[in-house]
Amino acid sequence: MKPDISRVLEVLAGTLMVDVAPNVTPSYRQASVFANALLLTNIREELDRIAERRVEENRALRALFAQAAPDIADAPLRARLAEAAESQEPSLRISALDASNAGLRQLAIELHAYVEAQDVPAARRIEASLWRELAASTERRKLGLGAF
C-alpha cells in the first residue's frame, strides 16, 4: 500500500494531536483524542516489526525446545517439546503467529516449572537458557513509550 501505512499512521497521529485535540471539548474528550493518537503512535512503532518479532521469538523457542528435549526425563513432556521444536508456522498472518507464540510460551512455562524442580546440571542449563530467552523477548517487545 502506498503511501506507506507507517507514514499514514504518523500523519494521522500528528493530526489528532496537533489539529484535532486542541479544538475538542470538554477536556475529557480532548484527553481521549490525545490518548487514541498515542495508540496510533504505538501501532506505527510496532507495525514494521510485527511479523519479524513473532517469527524470531517462535524460532528461538523452538530451538530452545530442541536442545532441551533430550535432557527431559518426563516422557510426555519430552514428546511435546520435540513436537513443538519440529512445528512450523501455518501462515505469516499475525493471528496465526500469535496463536503459535501463545502455544510455545505456554509450553515454555511448563518446561520452566519442570526444570526448576529437577536437581541435575542439565536442568540448570535449560533454566538459564529459558531466562536468557525471556530476557531477549522483552528486548524484542520494547516500546519507545514504555517506562522501563
Add this chain to the structure above:
Amino acid sequence: MLRVSDLSARFADYARQRMPGARDVRVEDLERIFGGASRETYRLRLCYRDGDAERERRLILRRDPVGSLIETDRRIEFLAYRAFHGSVVPVPEALWLEEDGRWLDQPFFVMEELAGLESRPQMLMAPPYAEHCEKLGVQKWTILGEIAKADPAALGLTDAMPVVAPDDAWKRELDHWEGVLDADEVCPQPIIRAVIRWLRRNPPPPAQRISVVHADYRTGNFLFDAEGRIHAILDWEMAHLGDPLEDLAWSINRIWCWLRDERRGGLLPKERAVSLWEEASGLRADPRALHWWELFSCVKGQGIWVSSAREYESGKNQDAVLALAAWMQMNSQDRAALELMGHLS
C-alpha cells in the same frame, strides 16, 4: 453511558434529597476527568441557597463504570478517605456514599474537589514542578510511612476491611493476584509465572505489623502544587489491611520511573525513599522482605495490565487508557521482574 446533561439533572435530584434544608439546588459545569480507569470521575459545582445565602461546593463524583482496570469496593475507598481526613495523611473530605443504583444507574460516592492542583507525573519533567522533585519525594515517602504507622483499629477500618494475620498477608495477596492473572490472562506470561513460583518457594518473614495498605501509592495518585507541596493522597480503591512493605514496594516499582532514570516515581533514588519511609513509620524495611514484596509488585502490576487488556478486548470498556496501560506497561513490568530476579541482560 449517561449524557452529561442527564447526569447533572439526576445528581441534582440526589443532592436535594441529601440536603433537605437547601433550596434551588443545581449542578453547574459537570465534566468528566480523564484517566480514572477504575471509576468514572467527574468534577462539578453544586450550587444552592442556604437561607438567604448563595452557596457553592466544588465536588468530585466517583461513579462505578461497567468495566474497569481493577475490581474494587467503593465502600472501602470511601471509608479510607473518611478515616484519614484531618490526619497527617492528607486526603479530600469524603461526603456521601450511595450504593443504590436508582440515582445514577451505578453506585457512586462524592468528595470535595481540591481545585488548582496537579497529579500528572509528566508534569514533573518541566517547570514549575521539575525543581520540586526532591521535596515532593520527601513528603511522598514520609506520608507513606505515616500510613504504615497508623492504627487501623483506631481509624475504624478493621470493621470494613478483612483482617489478616501477619504471617498470612503475603499469601492472601499473592493468591488474589494470581487468581486475577488466571481469570484475565490474554496471553501466557512466562516471566510472571516464574516469579509467582519463586515467591511461593521463598515466602517473606511475617509482617512486622498489620497496617492500612493504600495499594496504589505512586506518583500520579497524589495532588501537588507548583511549590512542591502534596495536598492529598487519592485513589484508595484497592486499600486493605496487610503488610506495609506492600505499599513501599509498589511505590518504588521500576515501572513508575517516569523520568526514565533511577529515581523512583520520578522523585528520589530507591535507597532514599526507603530510608524516609523507615524514619516516618518506625518500621524496618528488611532487604529480603522488601525484595519479596518488590517482586510481588510485578505480579500485581501484571495482573492490572492484563485485566485492562481483557476489559478492552471484551468491549465492556474501550477507554483508550486501558489499551495504553496494557501496551505501555506489560513489557516494562516483565523487565522490572527480570531485573529483580537478576536476569535482565
